[in-house]
Amino acid sequence: MSGDLVMALLVLLPLAGAITAFSFPRWGPRIGCGVALLTLALAVRAALDVLRQSPLTGSLGGWAVPLGIRLRVDGLSAILLLLLAIVGLFISIYSLQALGPARGTRGRAARYYWPLWLFLLAALNGMFLSADLFNLYVTLELSGLSAVALVALAGTKTALDSALRYLFVSLSGSLLYLMGVALLYGACGTLDFELLAGQVTGPPGWTAMALMTAGLMMKGALFPLHFWLPPAHSSAPAPVSAALSALVVKGSLYILLRLWFESAGGGLTQGTLQLLGACGAAAILWGSLQALVQERLKLLVAYSTVAQLGYLYLFFPLAAGGGVRVWTGGLIFLSAHAFAKAAMFLSAGNIIKAAGHDRINDLGGITRVLPVSVFTIGLAGISLVGLPPSAGFVGKWLLLGAGLQQGQWWWVATIIVGSMLSAAYMVRLLSHAFIRDGTATAWKAVSPGFEWSALAMAVAAFLLGFTAKLFESLLQGVVWIGGAQ
Amino acid sequence: MSGTPHLLFLFTGALLFALGLRGVFSTAPPLRRIIALNVMSSGVFLVFIALAAAAEGGRPDPVPQAMVLTGIVVAVCANGLALALTGARRSLDGTGEEEGP
Numbered sequence: 001m002s003g004d005l006v007m008a009l010l011v012l013l014p015l016a017g018a019i020t021a022f023s024f025p026r027w028g029p030r031i032g033c034g035v036a037l038l039t040l041a042l043a044v045r046a047a048l049d050v051l052r053q054s055p056l057t058g059s060l061g062g063w064a065v066p067l068g069i070r071l072r073v074d075g076l077s078a079i080l081l082l083l084l085a086i087v088g089l090f091i092s093i094y095s096l097q098a099l100g101p102a103r104g105t106r107g108r109a110a111r112y113y114w115p116l117w118l119f120l121l122a123a124l125n126g127m128f129l130s131a132d133l134f135n136l137y138v139t140l141e142l143s144g145l146s147a148v149a150l151v152a153l154a155g156t157k158t159a160l161d162s163a164l165r166y167l168f169v170s171l172s173g174s175l176l177y178l179m180g181v182a183l184l185y186g187a188c189g190t191l192d193f194e195l196l197a198g199q200v201t202g203p204p205g206w207t208a209m210a211l212m213t214a215g216l217m218m219k220g221a222l223f224p225l226h227f228w229l230p231p232a233h234s235s236a237p238a239p240v241s242a243a244l245s246a247l248v249v250k251g252s253l254y255i256l257l258r259l260w261f262e263s264a265g266g267g268l269t270q271g272t273l274q275l276l277g278a279c280g281a282a283a284i285l286w287g288s289l290q291a292l293v294q295e296r297l298k299l300l301v302a303y304s305t306v307a308q309l310g311y312l313y314l315f316f317p318l319a320a321g322g323g324v325r326v327w328t329g330g331l332i333f334l335s336a337h338a339f340a341k342a343a344m345f346l347s348a349g350n351i352i353k354a355a356g357h358d359r360i361n362d363l364g365g366i367t368r369v370l371p372v373s374v375f376t377i378g379l380a381g382i383s384l385v386g387l388p389p390s391a392g393f394v395g396k397w398l399l400l401g402a403g404l405q406q407g408q409w410w411w412v413a414t415i416i417v418g419s420m421l422s423a424a425y426m427v428r429l430l431s432h433a434f435i436r437d438g439t440a441t442a443w444k445a446v447s448p449g450f451e452w453s454a455l456a457m458a459v460a461a462f463l464l465g466f467t468a469k470l471f472e473s474l475l476q477g478v479v480w481i482g483g484a485q
Numbered sequence: 486m487s488g489t490p491h492l493l494f495l496f497t498g499a500l501l502f503a504l505g506l507r508g509v510f511s512t513a514p515p516l517r518r519i520i521a522l523n524v525m526s527s528g529v530f531l532v533f534i535a536l537a538a539a540a541e542g543g544r545p546d547p548v549p550q551a552m553v554l555t556g557i558v559v560a561v562c563a564n565g566l567a568l569a570l571t572g573a574r575r576s577l578d579g580t581g582e583e584e585g586p
Binding site: 134137138141145148149152155156157160161163164167168171172175176178179181182183185186 | 556
């Protein structure tokens with residue numbers, strides 16, 4: 001199978017699956033899991049190709065660049081494609097039981113879940129394959145629209161209100177981005193990442209960068225534009241919350257990384273990067289403090305996402321002078337968060353299923369009913385806090401090292417304070433589950449299949465740090481990352 | 486970029502965009518905010534067209550026009566979803582209960 005075909009199938013397969021699952025709802029679960037499995041095989045194939053002969057490029061239908069659409073996989077895209085495929089497969093397996101067949105009382109949600117989920121996979125795969133800014137706009141919008149529809153699935157007032165709020169933020173964010181695309185095209189005459197490199201200069205270029213960054217910050221929920229995330233992520237069904245927190249917010253971050261480091265490469269100003277880092281630092285502190293005072297489990301997990309995204313924006317000022325080592329740290333951190341957060345939201349879903357609510361204060365004694373789910377939350381929490389030898393630790397360690405080496409001690413201090421705060425909210429959550437004696441006794445049974453797929457992801461978040469070599473060799477092939485060394 | 490008509494379109498586009506952005510983040514009812522989104526996207530499309538017309542050599546550049554066409558398709562889909570969500574939310578008004586249809 002040629003590289004062209006692999007790249008085309010990564011988008012086409014989930015797209016075709018989505019349409020089939022919509023037409024034949026009864027087959028939805030089988031199609032969804034089948035497509036997720038094949039996507040993983042394709043992503044592995046693409047990553048192996050990149051390791052051998054980096055990077056992969058191809059044009060759809062043989063049409064060359066200005067008319068055609070160019071697809072490309074380099075080390076950075078390969079890592080994100082793999083991450084998406086693995087987390088996507090686990091979420092699909094969990095959904096198999098969480099949503100069940102498209103009949104009965106939960107039928108409506110189950111019927112629309114599979115097509116929307118596959119559309120989301122297709123959009124995100126397309127995003128990681130795109131080589132130009134306009135194509136990215138289309139995939140950004142597609143992923144946003146399917147994510148909004150997924151949030152609305154529950155059909156309750158809260159779900160619809162959160163979905164509407166999310167929709168307005170998402171659409172205005174992508175329009176800000178599109179305005180930037182228009183200005184960049186006017187100024188540079190191209191939208192290809194590689195061709196743009198070094199051309200983003202002067203007032204039009206910087207206005208465009210500012211507009212696009214603002215739009216992506218909105219969609220990526222970076223403080224102070226994070227206000228829509230906690231209600232949207234917490235009111236969705238468990239597998240949707242997991243997908244949104246683990247994967248969708250990473251899409252905007254990925255585009256920002258490409259924009260700032262690949263396209264704007266030469267003209268980076270330390271001041272702008274420090275500003276992004278400052279927003280990240282504020283996100284870490286604000287998100288962690290909010291997580292500490294939340295009364296509801298899902299809101300706690302959602303605010304923890306706001307905080308953890310902050311670390312990924314701290315990465316910007318550190319990456320500028322860093323090279324492959326810092327990028328390895330940043331991407332391990334990103335992947336660890338994706339696995340840990342998905343595991344947490346799925347386990348939170350189990351707890352809600354068993355208890356009928358997610359009030360942290362009334363969860364005393366849940367350990368006796370759902371030992372595996374509580375263990376999963378604990379294990380994922382270790383990675384979020386960044387205790388050794390979890391992947392969260394490896395990621396933070398590499399970032400801390402870069403901060404010390406570059407003398408940017410203020411980010412080092414933020415990372416340490418943030419880690420202590422996240423340890424505090426994890427301990428608060430777990431102490432309620434373990435120590436307090438349960439008052440309520442009417443726990444409902446949860447089938448073990450729910451617990452094990454979440455646990456598998458928490459274990460992955462724990463062990464991921466041992467694959468740092470793979471991350472490093474994939475990133476080494478990316479010219480603009482290695483070149484910064 | 487030469488000629489005042491292009492600049493006129495460019496600034497009108499930017500103005501529409503800013504007005505729309507202001508409207509989306511107001512506290513107006515959802516329908517008015519959806520219309521504000523459309524004003525915003527019209528602004529972006531106008532800027533694209535102005536840049537296409539201002540291409541060198543006197544011939545308009547087809548690439549931004551193709552982008553506007555794609556953008557319009559995306560905007561139609563987004564409008565459909567926004568209106569459907571607003572409608573679904575409105576049908577729950579006054580029911581008091583936290584249950585979907």
